[in-house]
Amino acid sequence: MKILREAGDSITLALAVRRLGQVALHEDDYDTAIAFCTESLSLNVKTGDFRGTLACLSAIAGYLCRAGRRVLQPNCLAQFRLCSMQ
Secondary structure, three states, rough: OHHHHHOOOOOHHHHHHHHHHHHHHHHHOHHHHHHHHHHHHHHHHHHHOOOHHHHHHHHHHHHHHHHOOOOOHHHHHHHHHHHHHH
């Protein structure tokens, strides 16, 4: 990830970070999974990657469900609606 950050490759970094979130989820580390996916979401929004953005929103919702937390907050719904119109 350090190399991707240094190279400024935000698109590949976003995917790598989201995948790390999936690894954390398999280890039942929900807080880390959500943190990775939130970082990936931020990178995807910044680069305009709408598919990546939707993948992150979906992943975050799934992680929150598995962690027994409230699923969609208003800002996530707004982000989803914005992306689905693209």
